[in-house]
Amino acid sequence: MVQAEVNALKSKTVEFIYLSQEECIEAGGLDMKGTLQAIQKSYELHGQKDVVQPSKPVIRWGGPETEETRGRIMTMPSYLGGDLHVAGMKWIPSMPQNPKNLGQPRASAIIILTDPDNGFPLAIMDGTIVSAMRTGAATGIAAKYLANPNSETVGIIGAGVQSRTQLMAIVNAMPNVQHIKVFDLNAEKTQAFAEEMTAELQVKVVPAASAEEAIRESDIVVTATMSTFPYVKYEWLKEGAFHSEISFWDTAPEEVQYYDRIIVDDYDHVEHHGVDVSYRAVAAGLVKREEVSNLSDIMLGNAPGRTNEKEKIIFNPIGMSIHDVSEAYRVYQNAKKLGIGNSLPLWKHPHWS
Numbered sequence: 274m275v276q277a278e279v280n281a282l283k284s285k286t287v288e289f290i291y292l293s294q295e296e297c298i299e300a301g302g303l304d305m306k307g308t309l310q311a312i313q314k315s316y317e318l319h320g321q322k323d324v325v326q327p328s329k330p331v332i333r334w335g336g337p338e339t340e341e342t343r344g345r346i347m348t349m350p351s352y353l354g355g356d357l358h359v360a361g362m363k364w365i366p367s368m369p370q371n372p373k374n375l376g377q378p379r380a381s382a383i384i385i386l387t388d389p390d391n392g393f394p395l396a397i398m399d400g401t402i403v404s405a406m407r408t409g410a411a412t413g414i415a416a417k418y419l420a421n422p423n424s425e426t427v428g429i430i431g432a433g434v435q436s437r438t439q440l441m442a443i444v445n446a447m448p449n450v451q452h453i454k455v456f457d458l459n460a461e462k463t464q465a466f467a468e469e470m471t472a473e474l475q476v477k478v479v480p481a482a483s484a485e486e487a488i489r490e491s492d493i494v495v496t497a498t499m500s501t502f503p504y505v506k507y508e509w510l511k512e513g514a515f516h517s518e519i520s521f522w523d524t525a526p527e528e529v530q531y532y533d534r535i536i537v538d539d540y541d542h543v544e545h546h547g548v549d550v551s552y553r554a555v556a557a558g559l560v561k562r563e564e565v566s567n568l569s570d571i572m573l574g575n576a577p578g579r580t581n582e583k584e585k586i587i588f589n590p591i592g593m594s595i596h597d598v599s600e601a602y603r604v605y606q607n608a609k610k611l612g613i614g615n616s617l618p619l620w621k622h623p624h625w626s
């Protein structure tokens with residue numbers, strides 16, 4: 274083949290990089306400081322309305338309550354503007370029986386990043402680490418804006434994958450945090466979590482005998498479980514507590530109505546999903562729609578945040594695609610810089626053009 278033909282062929286090649294989970298980690302996927310920056314940025318663009326984020330379609334095999342038993346698959350696309358200017362999508366199945374039956378995580382995800390100028394893929398990558406890290410960081414950022422700044426104690430309910438990144442982010446975002454209690458229905462997981470996180474984060478994590486014990490006296494509370502029933506009582510929360518409920522059924526709408534403030538990441542998305550407790554409290558007429566604020570509005574000063582140190586505030590994020598894409602793009606850019614990942618052709622020459 275003559276050189277001109279080789280060059281013509283090359284110029285038509287479309288390539289993207291593939292990043293396995295191990296390669297995402299090698300490219301800084303577990304760097305919580307970096308994740309917090311990526312999530313802060315995506316919240317800011319959200320508040321500036323410089324994002325495009327359609328509501329996520331959910332595939333499930335029954336009603337909302339079956340997500341915790343039978344499972345679901347979510348599809349989460351978005352575009353971020355500003356200096357990020359990138360589009361992408363997360364495809365994330367949640368299979369509740371995987372930990373018990375297969376010794377595998379509940380959730381596994383794939384993320385596609387796309388160049389919005391030509392529509393070609395930049396990367397196809399594991400999204401499992403990105404997804405867990407961004408969920409932790411969403412709580413970390415919320416704690417920075419909504420928890421009392423001198424918070425020292427944390428109560429975590431659930432000792433699964435998400436609780437790990439929740440704690441990583443809180444410890445990074447809240448410098449005074451030093452005493453953590455954890456409770457999971459599975460005592461072995463509770464113990465393992467306490468030991469692993471104490472070693473990893475150099476803070477003291479101890480098992481609690483009940484959810485109530487972990488929640489009482491905690492300045493920051495996280496509920497991150499696969500619970501199918503409500504168990505949190507508003508009166509367990511101490512004055513001034515900040516509570517991040519990332520799962521769905523832990524706190525009943527009847528308890529949520531008593532919180533001084535209810536904050537979400539994007540209420541339109543919460544409403545579309547129709548499962549989160551902030552939505553169920555509004556739908557049941559226990560909370561007025563206008564009593565629920567988006568975090569990005571508080572960050573940009575368009576809605577009031579904490580107004581005094583005694584308020585009990587609940588943050589109930591549904592999880593946004595813009596967080597996934599922003600964090601995935603951070604990891605992708607690191608990977609490109611460090612030469613990590615395999616280049617794969619979408620095509621060498623388009624069959625039709």
Ligand SMILES: NC(=O)c1ccc[n+]([C@@H]2O[C@H](COP(=O)([O-])OP(=O)(O)OC[C@H]3O[C@@H](n4cnc5c(N)ncnc54)[C@H](O)[C@@H]3O)[C@@H](O)[C@H]2O)c1
Binds near residue numbers: 379433458497591593
């Ligand atoms: N809002 C978001 O952005 C977002 C993002 C990711 C995950 N999530 C949610 O976070 C939750 C946790 O996910 P995960 O990946 O850590 O799951 P996981 O299966 O790894 O862990 C869940 C843990 O909850 C424990 N548990 C179940 N019921 C309990 C109860 N009543 N009290 C105490 N512990 C209980 C289980 O024993 C298990 O250890 C899920 O509901 C998931 O949908 C939310």
